[in-house]
Amino acid sequence: MLDKLFGAFSKDIGIDLGTANTLIYVKGRGIVINEPSVVAVNRKTGQIIAIGAEAQKMVGKTPGYIMASRPLVAGVVSDFEVTEQMLKYFIDRIHKESFTLVPRPRVVIGIPSGVTEVERRAVEDATFNAGAREVYLIEEPMAAAIGARLPIHDPKANLIVDIGGGTTEVAVISLGGVVASQSLRIAGDKLNEDIIQYLKDEHRLLIGERSAEEVKITIGSVWPQSEELEMEVSGRDIVTGLPKEMKIISSDIRKALMRSTRTIINAIKDTIEETPPELISDLIKKSIHLAGGGSLLKGFDVLLSHETKLPVKIIDDPLTAVVRGCGVVLEDIDKLRDILVNSDKEPDFK
Ligand code: ADP
Ligand code: MG
Numbered sequence: 001m002l003d004k005l006f007g008a009f010s011k012d013i014g015i016d017l018g019t020a021n022t023l024i025y026v027k028g029r030g031i032v033i034n035e036p037s038v039v040a041v042n043r044k045t046g047q048i049i050a051i052g053a054e055a056q057k058m059v060g061k062t063p064g065y066i067m068a069s070r071p072l073v074a075g076v077v078s079d080f081e082v083t084e085q086m087l088k089y090f091i092d093r094i095h096k097e098s099f100t101l102v103p104r105p106r107v108v109i110g111i112p113s114g115v116t117e118v119e120r121r122a123v124e125d126a127t128f129n130a131g132a133r134e135v136y137l138i139e140e141p142m143a144a145a146i147g148a149r150l151p152i153h154d155p156k157a158n159l160i161v162d163i164g165g166g167t168t169e170v171a172v173i174s175l176g177g178v179v180a181s182q183s184l185r186i187a188g189d190k191l192n193e194d195i196i197q198y199l200k201d202e203h204r205l206l207i208g209e210r211s212a213e214e215v216k217i218t219i220g221s222v223w224p225q226s227e228e229l230e231m232e233v234s235g236r237d238i239v240t241g242l243p244k245e246m247k248i249i250s251s252d253i254r255k256a257l258m259r260s261t262r263t264i265i266n267a268i269k270d271t272i273e274e275t276p277p278e279l280i281s282d283l284i285k286k287s288i289h290l291a292g293g294g295s296l297l298k299g300f301d302v303l304l305s306h307e308t309k310l311p312v313k314i315i316d317d318p319l320t321a322v323v324r325g326c327g328v329v330l331e332d333i334d335k336l337r338d339i340l341v342n343s344d345k346e347p348d349f350k
Pocket of ligand 2: 140292322
């Protein structure tokens with residue numbers, strides 16, 4: 001009875017613990033946190049100095065003893081303690097606004113579909129240690145599909161591709177389950193690295209990760225655009241060691257991005273090949289749905305459509321799809337508990 005009473009105030013939350021961005025949805029309120037998954041740590045003392053957007057500002061600019069790092073690499077927890085601290089910080093921020101008697105939150109959290117049991121446990125444990133009362137895991141492509149309001153329970157194929165910072169997830173979903181999938185540790189971060197490498201090899205220019213990301217977002221494309229874009233990029237001349245600024249054009253960057261883009265497209269094609277024949281015909285009638293920040297890379301949708309001969313659609317607000325999907329699950333847990341990874345635990349959501 002008391003539990004029911006408290007339950008009414010309880011702030012059940014959905015979390016998208018992304019390599020690049022962490023988003024939190026609070027039941028009944030919507031998305032309340034949307035910050036980079038970055039933590040700044042003082043290496044001398046081990047103390048955390050900043051988390052989220054504040055820590056992001058320090059990336060690449062900190063003195064030697066302050067390390068701004070991303071606790072997740074390629075979609076999985078690389079630094080357990082820091083991941084836990086980051087989650088705790090965000091959960092506390094939401095929880096503090098409640099009465100002290102309110103129970104700790106129940107959490108639905110997304111995990112990449114390709115992770116190992118150990119990696120899965122790491123996310124689960126970090127979420128418990130960060131203050132969750134109950135933890136329910138959902139595969140990210142499933143959450144993205146739900147966030148995109150795809151009819152996942154229909155006996156039809158829904159093809160969803162989520163291109164994040166660390167991983168690209170491809171999944172065909174039908175009757176509430178994943179029937180074919182691929183998880184690839186090539187996504188937005190790799191594209192940034194490709195740009196860094198290309199400018200180093202071709203123009204002897206060394207730039208940082210943040211500049212590379214800016215280049216990718218501003219002029220990066222993988223299909224010829226109606227007009228070529230250009231921008232000034234500054235970094236270090238690798239020969240002289242001195243600062244150097246130069247003009248970069250989009251067709252140049254396209255060359256840098258082609259190889260990784262091909263790998264992503266091949267993974268999508270492979271997943272289509274694995275799709276049972278009875279479902280293949282649905283794919284011709286329906287679109288490939290793109291989610292995640294990486295799906296915004298200019299021309300990716302056109303290239304993918306050209307390569308697969310299928311219609312391609314970037315879903316609305318692709319960066320928030322996973323957390324919105326976790327939110328839908330929270331709001332309607334009774335109908336959706338079958339799709340949770342650890343549904344055997346019988347959640348008692350009210
Ligand atoms: P994650 O789920 O791993 O946190 P997100 O879905 O939040 O990742 O997407 C972050 C990735 O999307 C980053 O690699 C970022 O560079 C990339 N990204 C965001 N906007 C764009 C854009 N307009 N063009 C290309 N890439 C983008
Ligand atoms: Mg993601």
